[in-house]
Amino acid sequence: MKQSVFYRIKRNKVYLLLLLPTLLYYLLFHYVPMFGIVVSFMDYNLFKGVWHSPWVGLKHYRMFLSNPDAWLIVRNTLLLGLYKFIFAFPAPIALAVLFYEMRWKKFRRFVQSVSYLPYFLSSVVLSSVMIMLLSPSTGWINKAIQSLGYEPINFLQRPEWFRTIYIASDIWQMTGYGTIIFLAALAAIDPQLYEAARMDGANRWKQTVHVTIPGIIPAIVIMFIMSISGIINIPFDKAFLIGNAGNMDTADIITTYVYRIGILGGGMSYATAINLSLGLVTMLLVYLTNAASRKVGETSLW
Amino acid sequence: MKSLKWTWAAAAAVALTVSGCGNNNNNEPAASSSDASGASQSASATASGSASASAALPEPAKIRIFTENNTAWPPKPDWGVWKWVKEETNIDVEQVLATGPESLALAVSSGDMPDVLSVFPNDVQKFGSQGAFEDLSKHLDQMPNVKAFLDSHPDVMSRVVSPNGEIYSIINDGAGEGSQMVWFYRDDIFKKNNLEVPKTWDELYTVAKKLKEIYPDSYPFLFRHGLSTLDTFGPSFDIYPEFYQDPADPTKMKFGLEDPNAKTMVEWLNKFVKEKLIPPDWLTMDYKAWTQFMSTNKAFVTVQFIGQIEIMNSQLTDGHLQFMAPPIGAGDKPYLPKGGQEGYGLAVASTSKNMDAAFRYLDYIFSEKGKDIQSWGKEGETYTVVDGKRKFNDNYKEANDLRVISGIQTAATYGWFDFNAWLSLVKPEEQYAYVEAPKYRFPVAYSRPNLTADEAAALSTSNDQLWKFWTGEVTKFINGDRPLTEWDAFIKELGKHDLEKVRTTYQTALDRQLANTK
Secondary structure, three states: OOHHHHHHHHHHHHHHHHHHHHHHHHHHHHHHHHHHHHHHHEOOOOOOOOOOEEEOOOOOHHHHHHHHHHHHHHHHHHHHHEEEEEHHHHHHHHHHHHHHHHOOHHHHHHHHHHHHHHHOHHHHHHHHHHHHOOOOOHHHHHHHHHOOOOOOHHHHOOOOHHHHHHHHHHHHHHHHHHHHHHHHHHHHHOHHHHHHHHHHOOOHHHHHHHHHHHHHHHHHHHHHHHHHHHHHHOHHHHHHHHHOOOHHHHHHOOOHHHHHHHHOOOOHHHHHHHHHHHHHHHHHHHHHHHHHHHHOOOOOOO | HHHHHHHHHHHHHHHHHHHHHHHHHHHHHHHHHHHHHHHHHOOOOHHHHHHHHHHHHOOOOOEEEEOOOOOOOOOOOOHHHHHHHHHHEEEEEEEEOOOOOHHHHHHHHHOOOOEEEEHHHHHHHHHOOOOOOHHHHHHHHHEEEHHHHHHHHHHHHHHHHHOOOOOOOOOOOOOOOOEEEEEEEEHHHHOOOOOOOEEEEHHHHHHHHHHHHOOOOOOOOOEEEHHHHHHHEEEEEEEEOOOEEEOOOOOOEEHHHHHHHHHHHHHHHHHHHHHHOOOOOOOOOHHHHHHHHHHHOOOOEEEEOOOOOHHHHHHHHOOOOOOOOHHHHHOOOOEEEEEEEEOOOOEEEOOOHHHHHHHHEEEEEEEOOHHHHHHOEEOOOOOEEOOEEEEEEEOOOOHHHHHHHHOOOOOOOOEEHHHHHHOOOOOOOOOOHHHHHHHHEOOOOOOOOOOOHHHHHHHHHHHHHHHHHHHHHHHHHHHHHOOOHHHHHHHHHHHOOOOOHHHHHHHHHHHHHHHHHH
């Protein structure tokens, strides 16, 4: 009954060949670069490369911890991630349920397509659209505020507005596209459950609460665990593009700091040390969430 | 279907070959015609030079040059500047383009650096000491023209010599006049409303108030470089914002914001913002918005690159811009930053396999002849001599066309630029600014002494910390988010952000530089 590995490879060679490109991709672009983390333990010399730069141990980690800006940057990153998680994570679920409940199919398909569109804008375009819209001298939003008799708000130069702008634009851009996975989960719910619920006298709201939502709980849990990693790993581009000296107090996050110090300042080792520590924290968070969800429910990533 | 495809391919190949030959054929007569005209005209030196050069051209070589990718003058492989290099030195140049601030770091770490690289001084500080660039001081015998250039330009020399005596790059010279920041104003609007040109910040304020009354939806004073504009405002208050060599005592480094005049400057800006004489989005203004304000009668006094005066005037259908002397903010002299210096320099990759050709290239562009050709092009081809004066051909309508059409005055195409070439295309009525601006130069340039690799590494986070702190706080002061009564507290807080560490390091570097140049 037990087959040799060789035999199994031979038998499944076509499938394995199909797997090969993906495997190569991950090896080349995700595993090989991981080797680069060694530079965080050396005084990396860009020109001499990894083989000839001197080792310095934990110097760069200590440097980050003793930097008075470190706490602020970590705090900015965590808060931004947390707010994003709280406000942006439920949005596609709510929207997907609304789409699902929508009975007029043609209209529903139209609204759905429109809601996907912002996802395809690059952050560069999105940021310049926001800078234009929010300008206190020429922007439409401030024109509207002024027409109501209020003073224009200098959105992009004030630290207290940065998170709101960031997250609101994120929701606008990502929610429509994010519904896809939940809509797929919704489509898999057995219609008989609704029939049974109706027999028991459940109205539309009750059906949603007791059939629809529980039906997509596994998908929600998986997405939840995956988006935990997003609390720390905030993409660089948008924060960099709408950040400036005015809102730096809240806009300077780990990725923008790493870019300034590492790429512009040439401190590769230091920047890598920061990034690696955060990667480890993220991994820990994802692991803990996964473990918790495995304990509480049946769904988990692994 | 298949045969059709092949026909097309063959046709394309033939076309390419023909056009290639066409180019070669064009080169020949152009070169010989310049020889012929050389006998008759003043350019005889150039012509005899090229005649002897073509007789004894060195071995053909090919180098790759890493340079900027500017959308306003998109690089072309058939630019005249590269063709002249080929004619004079027998070197074929291939351009490798930078796409962003990280491009150079990627080129260095790729292990395949282009032979010659356009670099800024801070790049040199970062990568030169790591061994990425060749120490040119060891090769000066091979480059007699570069040596002569450095000997005759002690200011460039002091900027390129590293603390240990190496020269990792040579900074270009001569074209800096075109990139200085100046003040200018709408003289037609001022005349129409009987307004005096402001000579002080006080008068600037009064005039701006009046303009705001006359044009209520305008922001009379406009600038688009955010906080970096303080580098331009500073000198009219007798300071630069961060560290520089103190003009009062050139042996000391000075942090400009600590000077009481810095507070005066920030107070003025705060007042302008509060009374809506400056647009509220001054920090995030981009070029497009700036142009819009300037061209729709919504701004009347501004600070910008000198070349923008002519560009804007050619766009303004109704109205006219003119150079304005910088208004005095503190002290008794109107100052602009000490301009005229250039930022770009050229380095040679230490890994280059064509190092001799790279040196030959550098030596050519820093020679008198190279200066002349790379600035003016060649007689008959780009210009003609009329009444003993050179005149560019008619297809060069404004100065910027030199860049667009021929690549003249773009990064890495010249070493030592003859700015008269550029000026000759600036309209006579627009030359005023170029004549006036140098009269207002601040005594010292806004630059810092070169650091050693260890010093630079030790300062990288401190510099970032200090920069982030002061830019953030000064923005708050200007926008009125932090009351100016807290200015003294702010100056004290600077100390918490490594001010002393940065000061000591630069002071050490300055002491060393002064000792070396004695």
